[in-house]
Amino acid sequence: MKMKLLLCGAVVFAYSACSMQSTDTVKSSDRGGAKIIFDTDMGPDYDDIGAISVLHALADSGECEILATVASDGHPSIAPTIEVFNRYFGRDSIPVGEAVQGAPDFTAENGWNDTLINTFAPDVRTKDYPDAVTVYRRVLASQPDNSVTIVTVGFLSNISALLDSQPDEYSELNGVDLIKAKVNQLVAMAGAFPEGREFNVIKHASASVNAIAKWPQPILFSGFEIGVQILTGGKVAEQGGDNPVSTGYAYNLRTYTKDGETNRNSWDQTAVLCAARNPEDYFYVNGPGKFIVHEDGSNAWDPTTDAGHYFISHKYPYNYVSDTIEDLMLKAASR
Numbered sequence: 435m436k437m438k439l440l441l442c443g444a445v446v447f448a449y450s451a452c453s454m455q456s457t458d459t460v461k462s463s464d465r466g467g468a469k470i471i472f473d474t475d476m477g478p479d480y481d482d483i484g485a486i487s488v489l490h491a492l493a494d495s496g497e498c499e500i501l502a503t504v505a506s507d508g509h510p511s512i513a514p515t516i517e518v519f520n521r522y523f524g525r526d527s528i529p530v531g532e533a534v535q536g537a538p539d540f541t542a543e544n545g546w547n548d549t550l551i552n553t554f555a556p557d558v559r560t561k562d563y564p565d566a567v568t569v570y571r572r573v574l575a576s577q578p579d580n581s582v583t584i585v586t587v588g589f590l591s592n593i594s595a596l597l598d599s600q601p602d603e604y605s606e607l608n609g610v611d612l613i614k615a616k617v618n619q620l621v622a623m624a625g626a627f628p629e630g631r632e633f634n635v636i637k638h639a640s641a642s643v644n645a646i647a648k649w650p651q652p653i654l655f656s657g658f659e660i661g662v663q664i665l666t667g668g669k670v671a672e673q674g675g676d677n678p679v680s681t682g683y684a685y686n687l688r689t690y691t692k693d694g695e696t697n698r699n700s701w702d703q704t705a706v707l708c709a710a711r712n713p714e715d716y717f718y719v720n721g722p723g724k725f726i727v728h729e730d731g732s733n734a735w736d737p738t739t740d741a742g743h744y745f746i747s748h749k750y751p752y753n754y755v756s757d758t759i760e761d762l763m764l765k766a767a768s769r
C-alpha cells in the first residue's frame with residue numbers, strides 16, 4: 435500500500451544556489467548545530483523510523499540538537515513510538531507531545547507501531563503526553579531568538595494550531611509572533627513540485643492551507659518527487675540487532691507492502707538532512723517562490739511571487755543521497 439500520492443509533472447526549474455536571494459535562513463552550514471523541533475506522524479509509512487534515526491545520528495555527531503519531538507497523528511500509538519526511539523538513543527528527557535485535537539488519527543495496518551512499543555518499551559503506552567502546541571510554546575519560549583528549526587515530516591496539524599495559539603503562561607506572544615521571534619525556518623516534507631497531490635498535505639488539507647497562509651518565516655520543502663527516488667533501509671534491516679531501527683525496517687520490509695520491497699523510499703529523511711546540514715550539499719535549492727495549497731490539498735508552485743518558500747530538486751545521482759542517509763541509519767542502529 436503506497437501511502438504517499440503521486441506527483442504530476444516534473445521539476446522544471448532549478449536555479450543555482452548563487453542565483454538565490456535571502457537564503458541565509460535556508461542554509462545551515464554556518465549554524466554550528468541546528469536546534470530542531472521534530473514533528474512527525476510516525477506512521478502509517480515507516481520512513482519516519484529512518485527520519486528519527488537520522489535525526490538522532492546527527493545529534494550524536496553534534497550536527498544538531500533535538501529540542502522536542504511531537505506527533506502530528508492522533509493515533510494513541512504515535513507519541514509512544516516516538517518515545518521508544520528517544521529512549522533507545524539515550525535521550526529520554528526530550529519532550530514528547532501528542533497531536534492536537536482534529537489531527538488525522540490512523541496508522542499502518544500491519545501494526546508496526548505496536549510491535550515496536552511492545553518489544554522495546556511497553557511502559558510508554560500508558561504515559562500521558564502534553565499536546566504538541568503546549569510543547570512547542572514551552573520550548574520555543576525558552577530558546578534564543580531566531581534559533582529554532584522546525585522539521586515536519588507529517589501533517590501540518592500542529593503547526594496550524596500553533597500559529598492560531600494565544601498568549602499563555604509560557605509566552606505573552608501569540609503563535610505567529612512567537613514563531614517570528616524564535617524560529618528561523620520550517621523544513622517540511624510536503625507537497626509535490628511543480629504541482630501535485632501529496633499525502634502529508636491532503637490528509638489534513640484545512641490545516642495545510644492555514645499553516646502555509648500564516649507561516650511568517652522561510653519554508654524549505656522536500657517534495658514527493660525527492661524521497662521517492664531515494665531508497666534506503668535494506669542494509670539496516672539486514673544488519674539486525676536488538677534495536678528499533680533495524681527491527682522496524684526488517685518488520686516493515688516483510689509486511690508493509692505486498693510487492694517484496696527490499697528498500698523503502700526516503701521522503702522524511704531528506705527533510706531532516708536538509709535541516710541539519712546544508713541542503714545544497716545534496717540538492718539544488720529553488721526559489722524564493724510561493725507554495726500554493728488549494729482547499730482540496732492539491733498544491734502548486736508559483737515562481738513569480740516571493741513568499742519565502744523554497745524547494746529542493748535532485749542534483750546528484752540518487753545513490754549519492756541514499757548512501758548518505760543509509761550510513762546515518764546504520765550508525766543509529768549500531769549504538
Ligand SMILES: [Ca+2]
Pocket residue numbers: 474475476477479481482587588702
Ligand atoms: Ca511521515
